Amino acid sequence: MSASVLTVRGLCKNFGALAVTQNVDLDIAAGARIGLIGPNGAGKTTLVNLLTGMLTSDRGEIALDGARIERLSPEHRVRRGLVRTHQINTLLMELTARDNVAIAVAERRKFAWRLLRYGPQWRACVEEAQTYLEEIGIAHAGGRRVSLLPYGEQRLLEIAIALSLKPRVMLLDEPGAGIPSTEAHLIHEALERLPSEVSIMLIEHDMDLVFRFAKDIVVLVLGAVLTRDVPARISVDPRVRSVYLGRSVV
Amino acid sequence: MQAFTILLDGVAYGMILFIISVGLTVTMGLMRIVNLAHGAFAMVGGYFATVLTLKGIPFLWSCVAAGLFAGALGALAEMTLYRPLYRKGELQQVLLTIGLCFICISALTLFVGATPLPAIVPAWLDRMVYIGYRDYPLYRLFLIGVGALMALVVWWIMERTLFGAKLRAAVDDPQMARAVGVNVNKLFLFTFVGGCALAGFGAAVGAGIMSLEPFYALRYLVYFLIVVAVGGMGSFRGSLVAALLIGVVDTAGRYLVPQFGGFLLYVLIFSLLLWRPNGLLPPKSAT
Amino acid sequence: MSEIARAPASLSPPSPLWHALPWALALGFFFVGDGYHSLGVNILVMILFTLSLDLALGYAGIITLGHAAFFGLGAYAAGLFNIHVDNDPLLGLAFASLLAAAFGLLTGMLILHTKGETLLMLTLAISEILYEAANHMRWLTRGDDGLDGIRPGPLLGLFRFDLWGKTSFLYVLAVLFVCFVISWRVVRSPFGRSLDGIRQNSRRMRAIGTPVWWRLVAMYALSAGMAGAAGALSAQTARLVGLSVFQLLTSGIVAVMLVLGGERRLYGAFIGATIYVLVQDIAGAINPFYWMFVIGVLLIVIVLFFEGGLMGVIDAARAKLVRKKASGEAK
Numbered sequence: 001m002s003a004s005v006l007t008v009r010g011l012c013k014n015f016g017a018l019a020v021t022q023n024v025d026l027d028i029a030a031g032a033r034i035g036l037i038g039p040n041g042a043g044k045t046t047l048v049n050l051l052t053g054m055l056t057s058d059r060g061e062i063a064l065d066g067a068r069i070e071r072l073s074p075e076h077r078v079r080r081g082l083v084r085t086h087q088i089n090t091l092l093m094e095l096t097a098r099d100n101v102a103i104a105v106a107e108r109r110k111f112a113w114r115l116l117r118y119g120p121q122w123r124a125c126v127e128e129a130q131t132y133l134e135e136i137g138i139a140h141a142g143g144r145r146v147s148l149l150p151y152g153e154q155r156l157l158e159i160a161i162a163l164s165l166k167p168r169v170m171l172l173d174e175p176g177a178g179i180p181s182t183e184a185h186l187i188h189e190a191l192e193r194l195p196s197e198v199s200i201m202l203i204e205h206d207m208d209l210v211f212r213f214a215k216d217i218v219v220l221v222l223g224a225v226l227t228r229d230v231p232a233r234i235s236v237d238p239r240v241r242s243v244y245l246g247r248s249v250v
Numbered sequence: 251m252q253a254f255t256i257l258l259d260g261v262a263y264g265m266i267l268f269i270i271s272v273g274l275t276v277t278m279g280l281m282r283i284v285n286l287a288h289g290a291f292a293m294v295g296g297y298f299a300t301v302l303t304l305k306g307i308p309f310l311w312s313c314v315a316a317g318l319f320a321g322a323l324g325a326l327a328e329m330t331l332y333r334p335l336y337r338k339g340e341l342q343q344v345l346l347t348i349g350l351c352f353i354c355i356s357a358l359t360l361f362v363g364a365t366p367l368p369a370i371v372p373a374w375l376d377r378m379v380y381i382g383y384r385d386y387p388l389y390r391l392f393l394i395g396v397g398a399l400m401a402l403v404v405w406w407i408m409e410r411t412l413f414g415a416k417l418r419a420a421v422d423d424p425q426m427a428r429a430v431g432v433n434v435n436k437l438f439l440f441t442f443v444g445g446c447a448l449a450g451f452g453a454a455v456g457a458g459i460m461s462l463e464p465f466y467a468l469r470y471l472v473y474f475l476i477v478v479a480v481g482g483m484g485s486f487r488g489s490l491v492a493a494l495l496i497g498v499v500d501t502a503g504r505y506l507v508p509q510f511g512g513f514l515l516y517v518l519i520f521s522l523l524l525w526r527p528n529g530l531l532p533p534k535s536a537t
Numbered sequence: 538m539s540e541i542a543r544a545p546a547s548l549s550p551p552s553p554l555w556h557a558l559p560w561a562l563a564l565g566f567f568f569v570g571d572g573y574h575s576l577g578v579n580i581l582v583m584i585l586f587t588l589s590l591d592l593a594l595g596y597a598g599i600i601t602l603g604h605a606a607f608f609g610l611g612a613y614a615a616g617l618f619n620i621h622v623d624n625d626p627l628l629g630l631a632f633a634s635l636l637a638a639a640f641g642l643l644t645g646m647l648i649l650h651t652k653g654e655t656l657l658m659l660t661l662a663i664s665e666i667l668y669e670a671a672n673h674m675r676w677l678t679r680g681d682d683g684l685d686g687i688r689p690g691p692l693l694g695l696f697r698f699d700l701w702g703k704t705s706f707l708y709v710l711a712v713l714f715v716c717f718v719i720s721w722r723v724v725r726s727p728f729g730r731s732l733d734g735i736r737q738n739s740r741r742m743r744a745i746g747t748p749v750w751w752r753l754v755a756m757y758a759l760s761a762g763m764a765g766a767a768g769a770l771s772a773q774t775a776r777l778v779g780l781s782v783f784q785l786l787t788s789g790i791v792a793v794m795l796v797l798g799g800e801r802r803l804y805g806a807f808i809g810a811t812i813y814v815l816v817q818d819i820a821g822a823i824n825p826f827y828w829m830f831v832i833g834v835l836l837i838v839i840v841l842f843f844e845g846g847l848m849g850v851i852d853a854a855r856a857k858l859v860r861k862k863a864s865g866e867a868k
Binding site: 075076094 | 719722723725726727728729730731733734737738740741742743744745746747748749752755759
């Protein structure tokens with residue numbers, strides 16, 4: 001296994017008496033394609049929130065490229081390259097798709113503190129933004145207001161924004177949620193196009209999508225890692241089957 | 251003993267603040283409306299009571315009528331002006347209600363006049379009673395009594411009636427309340443009317459210490475808002491605690507450090523809000 | 538394409554001619570408006586004040602009922618600077634706006650963690666604190682007598698302030714122009730756009746690494762500085778500062794002017810403040826309470842029926858015109 005980009009050791013979080021994250025260890029290598037699955041209430045979103053800093057952990061270490069980040073604010077973690085997408089839509093609905101990305105580009109390129117430079121720098125951001133839309137396959141939607149985009153394209157836009165931040169690690173929180181099955185392949189195609197050097201952890205209910213995308217699957221149960229293995233072995237693992245109570249996993 | 255007198259004065263003042271503000275806390279907590287016209291409803295009630303009293307109607311009946319009148323105006327306003335506001339932003343709410351305030355101020359000035367109204371404290375209240383160590387105005391004791399009575403009534407409605415249960419549920423979790431079939435529109439209307447009625451009644455009863463003039467609606471608005479913010483929006487107990495606290499602190503400040511009384515009050519409020527942004531006793535939904 | 542035409546945000550930017558219009562009108566007024574220059578000065582000062590609020594409230598979404606604090610602080614600072622330090626108006630202006638900006642920075646750092654009604658109350662409390670402070674520091678501010686005796690020296694050492702307000706008019710117009718250009722650039726810069734993003738969804742902005750709090754504080758300080766400049770101009774041109782600058786009514790009125798013209802449009806401030814001051818002047822001449830009534834009715838009508846203020850009405854008319862033209866060409 002190549003060197004780990006994101007390393008988690010002994011991560012714990014309690015909500016009162018309820019342990020929502022128990023002693024989680026996790027290594028994400030450069031270019032990894034990891035699927036994070038688990039039944040409802042397994043603590044998948046909590047784990048993402050802990051990693052990104054939306055919640056602070058009670059115990060444990062999180063390191064990105066060897067540097068400890070568990071005390072950093074969410075913004076700082078993003079700037080170091082740990083980027084997430086949201087389960088629910090958090091796009092800026094009044095702006096165009098392209099401007100949504102351009103704002104993120106401006107933030108990454110540290111233009112956002114220059115109060116009086118509005119011409120060339122913003123145009124550069126907009127041009128760069130368009131390249132990410134092309135990469136994700138929604139270049140045609142660039143000039144349209146987000147509120148007028150179909151839901152599937154909004155989810156793709158969310159990924160394009162994350163991509164524009166040039167992340168080391170991307171945490172995709174249910175990118176396929178709420179998308180009609182006829183459009184699900186769009187998400188998969190977009191995920192396949194993500195740059196290979198970026199490490200990706202996909203949190204998803206759509207098992208089809210997870211098993212097609214991930215090279216490595218982590219199963220989370222009651223806040224703890226149950227097992228981690230390649231998809232072929234996860235799908236025949238009796239423990240995983242029993243966790244899903246007989247629900248067909250493949 | 252001076253401390254006790256200040257305390258009594260402060261409590262009397264706080265009780266009036268409570269009667270007027272309790273409606274505002276519920277509308278701001280329940281409907282999420284920044285209602286800057288609350289003081290205007292109170293003021294109109296107070297004016298109405300003064301006119302009735304000057305026409306010879308007994309003081310208490312005038313006050314009750316003031317409550318009914320302010321409540322009726324509230325019903326009218328809720329159904330026409332406030333309903334479209336529920337979906338709008340805070341700024342829109344601030345402006346529409348300030349507009350309403352402006353209209354009330356100018357209308358009262360044009361039709362009644364810009365000078366403060368004479369206080370309508372009746373003769374049977376306007377005297378001193380001995381309270382163990384000194385003479386004390388009966389009117390202020392009366393205010394404390396009325397305030398306590400109103401607090402009891404509001405408490406009883408909130409805690410012992412189905413209406414109150416629905417109200418508390420809607421403040422704590424509006425979506426859940428809607429989901430279990432509470433008719434939120436009707437609840438809003440009744441609450442708003444009740445709040446306006448209390449405000450009108452409170453302004454009428456308390457006219458002896460908070461004198462009525464057209465800018466009443468803005469001058470005391472700051473106090474009403476402070477009671478709501480410090481108590482925790484939507485919290486009935488919080489507004490009682492906050493109203494008494496502010497009444498006492500403001501009164502004590504004016505007695506003891508007249509130069510800095512107002513200054514200290516606002517610094518206290520500012521620090522309180524920084525320390526507890528949701529107020530002293532916020533309802534569950536805010537925490 | 539039709540949906541784009543309907544959205545006011547994506548209207549083609551106004552031609553240079555439109556940009557020149559308000560400034561040309563103001564300059565034209567300078568030459569023909571004899572006898573009304575002080576009214577004009579009053580309007581320009583209020584435009585600047587409203588513009589400052591548009592930055593904080595309109596663009597950054599900082600909901601405030603305490604912008605009077607910065608206006609008043611700027612006014613007293615400029616007045617006191619003039620009396621006790623130096624009578625150069627530009628120095629006084631710079632001092633006042635820097636002081637107001639610093640105060641905005643400080644208070645912004647304290648209060649911009651909060652939002653909604655709590656923020657509203659905190660901003661209100663700040664202006665009340667200043668009111669009380671100014672009221673009690675009589676030795677400095679002369680309390681409710683008001684601070685008078687402000688006598689600004691000649692502008693740039695050359696132009697004396699005349700009785701009719703002609704110099705004042707050009708002075709204020711020039712300052713307004715500079716502030717407008719700054720605002721215009723700021724809201725179009727990546728900085729301004731990030732604040733627009735924060736207003737729409739601060740969670741999204743955190744997810745792309747925006748230091749939301751710092752960004753809000755910066756915009757608040759900028760807006761405070763501009764409000765302070767407006768206050769300073771008011772003190773220098775009226776030569777008097779009264780305690781009422783700190784009142785809730787002052788903060789309310791500037792918000793009214795903003796919404797009357799339309800938020801997030803910069804030029805909305807021009808229309809809103811002009812109409813407000815004119816209505817106040819005309820209706821106020823008949824009876825000071827008529828204007829309050831008229832403004833009150835106007836506010837309710839605007840909030841209920843014209844969401845984008847008067848600029849919104851103009852934009853809608855323009856969009857309609859564009860559509861008509863487009864459909865005409867299609868035929």
